[in-house]
Amino acid sequence: MNTPINPGDTAWILISTALVLLMTVPGVALFYGGLTKKENVLNTMFMSLIAFALTSIIWVLYGYPLAFGGDIHGLIGNPTNLFMNNININSPATLAPTIPALIYIGFQLTFAAITVALISGAVVERMKFSAWTAFVILWISLVYVPVAHWVWGGGFLSQLGALDFAGGTVVHINSGIAALALVYLLGKRKDTRLLPHHLGYSVIGASLLWFGWFGFNAGSALTANGLAASAFLVTNTAAAAAMISWIILDCLKTGKPTLLGAISGAIAGLVAITPAAGYVTVPAAIIIGLLTSIFSYFAVSKLKTKLGYDDALDVFGIHGISGLWGSIATGLFAAPFVNELGTGLFYGNPKQLLIQVLAVVIVMAYSFTMTLIMGKLLDVTIGLRVSEKDEIEGLDTNLHEETGYRL
Amino acid sequence: MKAIIAIIRPEKLEQVKENLVGAGCYGMTVTEVKGRGRQLGIRESYRGKEYHIDLLPKTRLDIIVNDDKVEKVVDAIVKSAQTGDIGDGKIFILPVEDVVRIRTGERGEKAV
Numbered sequence: 001m002n003t004p005i006n007p008g009d010t011a012w013i014l015i016s017t018a019l020v021l022l023m024t025v026p027g028v029a030l031f032y033g034g035l036t037k038k039e040n041v042l043n044t045m046f047m048s049l050i051a052f053a054l055t056s057i058i059w060v061l062y063g064y065p066l067a068f069g070g071d072i073h074g075l076i077g078n079p080t081n082l083f084m085n086n087i088n089i090n091s092p093a094t095l096a097p098t099i100p101a102l103i104y105i106g107f108q109l110t111f112a113a114i115t116v117a118l119i120s121g122a123v124v125e126r127m128k129f130s131a132w133t134a135f136v137i138l139w140i141s142l143v144y145v146p147v148a149h150w151v152w153g154g155g156f157l158s159q160l161g162a163l164d165f166a167g168g169t170v171v172h173i174n175s176g177i178a179a180l181a182l183v184y185l186l187g188k189r190k191d192t193r194l195l196p197h198h199l200g201y202s203v204i205g206a207s208l209l210w211f212g213w214f215g216f217n218a219g220s221a222l223t224a225n226g227l228a229a230s231a232f233l234v235t236n237t238a239a240a241a242a243m244i245s246w247i248i249l250d251c252l253k254t255g256k257p258t259l260l261g262a263i264s265g266a267i268a269g270l271v272a273i274t275p276a277a278g279y280v281t282v283p284a285a286i287i288i289g290l291l292t293s294i295f296s297y298f299a300v301s302k303l304k305t306k307l308g309y310d311d312a313l314d315v316f317g318i319h320g321i322s323g324l325w326g327s328i329a330t331g332l333f334a335a336p337f338v339n340e341l342g343t344g345l346f347y348g349n350p351k352q353l354l355i356q357v358l359a360v361v362i363v364m365a366y367s368f369t370m371t372l373i374m375g376k377l378l379d380v381t382i383g384l385r386v387s388e389k390d391e392i393e394g395l396d397t398n399l400h401e402e403t404g405y406r407l
Numbered sequence: 408m409k410a411i412i413a414i415i416r417p418e419k420l421e422q423v424k425e426n427l428v429g430a431g432c433y434g435m436t437v438t439e440v441k442g443r444g445r446q447l448g449i450r451e452s453y454r455g456k457e458y459h460i461d462l463l464p465k466t467r468l469d470i471i472v473n474d475d476k477v478e479k480v481v482d483a484i485v486k487s488a489q490t491g492d493i494g495d496g497k498i499f500i501l502p503v504e505d506v507v508r509i510r511t512g513e514r515g516e517k518a519v
Contacts, residue, residue, distance in 0.1 A: 194453045195460075254452045264454055301455030314454060 005090065006098035012224035013099050013107055019215025020110035024052050024117045027208035031263075032121045034201025035313050039394020040125045041197065041404040047120035047132055054136045055113035060084050063112060063140060064105045067148040068095065074156030077149050095152075096222035107219060112144050114216075115171045121313035122179030126189050126391050129399050131384045138374045139178065143367055147174055151359065162359035163334060163342045163352065165231065166220035168275025168327040169363050176320020177364045179311055181371035186384050188310035190391055199260060206263035210239060213270045217277040230338060231277040234285035235270065241289030242269025249297045268296040268318050272326035276333060279342035284333035291329075292322045324360060331356030408503040408519060409477050413468040414442060414496040415488040420466050422487040430483040431476060434519075436469040446493050465496060471503055473516050 029048040036044045055063070062082055069077030081087055084105075093104035116136050123132070150157040151170050164170055196202060217235040221228035246265025247257045272292035273285055280288070300317035311317060331353035334342030343349040378384055385391075390398040397403055415423060420437065427435065441462040448461035472480050481498055489495055508518040 193458055194456070195451075195458060196453065250452070250455070253455055254457070256452070258452060260453055261455070297455055305456070 004092050004097055005100055006223070008224045009096075009098040009222070010100060010103060012228065013096075013103050013219060013222065016215035016219025017103060017107045017110055019212040020107065020114065020219065021052075021212075023209050023212035023216065024048055024110070024114045027205050027212055028114065028117050028121075029205065030201045031205030031209060031267075032124065032202075032313055034198040034203075034205060035121075035194065035196045035260075036124050037195070037394065038197040038405055039396055041201075041396065042402050043129065043395035043399055044120070044124045046129070046400065047124065048117040050129075050133055051117040051120065051136050052113045054133065055116060055140050056109060058137065058140050059109040059112055060105070063145050064108060067112075067145045068105075068108065068153040071149070071154040074150070074159060076146055076155070077153050093222075095154075098223060104222070108148070111167060111171060111216075112140055112148070115144055115167070115175045116140055118171075118175040118315055118319055119179045119182065122183050122311045122315040123186055124312045125395065126186060126385055127182075128383060128386050129395075131378050131382055134378055134382065135182075135374065138378075139371065142374065143178065143370045144170075144174065147363055147366065151363070157359045157362065160359070161352070161355050163279060163330050163356065164275045164327065164359070165278035165330070166217045166274045168271070168323045168330065169359055172271045172274060172319040172323025173327065173360060173363055174367050176316045176318075176323055177367045178371040179315035180309065180320065181368045182375050182384075183309050183311050183316075185372065185375040185379055186310075188308075189312065190388070192310050192312075194312070194314075196260065203259060203263055206267060210266055210270060213239070213274075217270075217274060221278055227278055227339060234280055234282055235273050235277055237282050238273035238285040238289035238292075239266045239269040241286045242266060242272065242293045245269075245290045245293035246297060249293060253301075264296070264300075264314070264318060265293045268292045268322040271319050271322035272329065274323070275326045276330040279330055279334035279339045279344070281333070281335050281338060284329075284335070288326065288329045288333065292325050295325050296321050327356050327360050328353070408471060408473055408506060408516060410501040410503050411468070411470040411472060411477065411480055411484075412499040412501065413470070413484050413488070414440070414465050414498075415468065415484070416490070416494065416496060417464055417466045419488040419490075420468075423468070423484055426483040426487040427470070427480065430479045432470060432472060432480045432483070434470065438467040438469070440465050440467045444494065444497075463494065471506060471519055473519050 029045040033041045033045040065079040065081040066077045069079055072078055087101050091101045093099055093101040096104050116139055148170050149155040151164050214232055218228045218232035221231055243262050243265040246261045250258050250261040269289040272288050296318050299321040300314045332345045334344035335347055336343045345353045442465050443461050451458050451460050506518040
């Protein structure tokens, strides 16, 4: 029997899916876990783990069909495949016909999971675990799923021509702005200092994120071809450039390079190149990477203090701001000879930049408003914030009856 | 008999232990502690923001010796723990009323 499914593409997306899984568990868990106080290390890691588990179930029950099912008025997918009904194991994916639908679903599942897990970095050290689990369910269902449909599933932003190769808008701006909304509701921690208890964890976590990001970005080509190779190389290039750029900023500011600065820069670079990965050249990736650290550095060291919000691990400052720059940069640098689907301002298409800005503004407004509404709803029902006693003594012993270190 | 309480840099512990053996001092109790001196700690920088850390990790040694060994032990600690920089620590010397070796019930200098 002839099948359109390509074994090479399928193998690559199977691997990519596992790579993106690695980004959340253990990548984000370790990255964030190392940055918190030692009394909260388990709670911080647990937030990523539970986010992955809950999203995994939501996605196969109704998340995937609503995000990627046939378009209904540009707003939501047609839920014809609820609970994975009517999907044969050999059916090709609608949006990636050379791979099986089931692995495309798995690949997209890992994107949804990491997006919501990223938000946890903003609210660590003070949010109730029960409220977090309820938030994950609501946010995936009411924010991630529609936004993924608008941009990737054939919805109105996709119809408009918005470019987001691997998730600048859907993943990073979406999580970054939701983080901002949630910390606005939660309020500041009793002790707002960022004093990492184990930077070694964070280095391992960030390194796993970098490693997994090759599946995230190069996997988003959905085929094992030249485009995937190009996305792979620009991803690495932007991350390296951004790391170097952040180290230079550190040296200019304090006279010394810091390892947390280096890994923060690398993550900022990976975020910024994500929407552009399948559209831009290597030199453009260097520019995107070098500049993104400047924007994120300014956001975490100046803007946060000035506006007075307590984004504990800088989810908005790094994912929101670098995602924003990456999405705009896609409108500037998209080269038609890299990918015929994208032509940016510098290649003669100023309209693309306007579309990018419009998509960013719409997603920011929707994500911020919806997160505020659902956060407020949770606050008045089960309560968002832990008791003062729990916060001061640490969440590990008080919420989970466990401790990260027994010396 | 004297109790010698030495607060030293953690990274100097191995060298101090070695020199104490050379000075004929074998027993000690070691504790990881935190503290500060007159300079009130150090500055650390995370993501471009500077923080003042005023309690720094230190190592505390509790040593009980007979009076004739006090100077030798203090010398050994000073020589092996000294870097010349702020934060080298301090040594406190206190009188000890009595000592009991639990295993044998011996008292006083014999039990040290």
